[in-house]
Amino acid sequence: MSMPTTIAPLPSGHYWATPHAPFLLDGPNGHDEVFPGAHCASDGKWVTFCKDGEEVWACNAMYAAAHFxxxxxSSACAPTAD
Structure with a gap:
């Protein structure tokens, strides 16, 4: 018998996030806003996802670690220079 996998919350920091492949029964869950990838910032409890300097979605750090x-x-959610 194998032990269940334990998922730790995403640690504090700035990241480039890529969603895992969607599961057909997921329904709307914010992953579309993040696809194909987005910058994000985590405080270890909450994760905010940004594109072009605008927040597009947020979730708790445990959910983020499990699905992205x-x-x-070096930094996230900062506007890109044109």
């Missing part, structure tokens, strides 16, 4: 892949970046 993350790569650390």
């Amino acid at each position: 892949d993350f790569a650390a970046v």
Whole structure:
């Protein structure tokens, strides 16, 4: 018998987030706003996702860790220079 996988909340920091492949029964859950990827900031409890300097979605850090892949970046939610 295998042990269940434990998911830790996303630690504080700035990340590039990519949603996992959607599950057909998920329904609307905010992943569309983040797809194909977005900057995000975590305080270890809450994660805010941004595109073009605007917040597009937010969720708790445990949900984010379970449903997105993350790569650390130096800053998030900052407008990009044109």
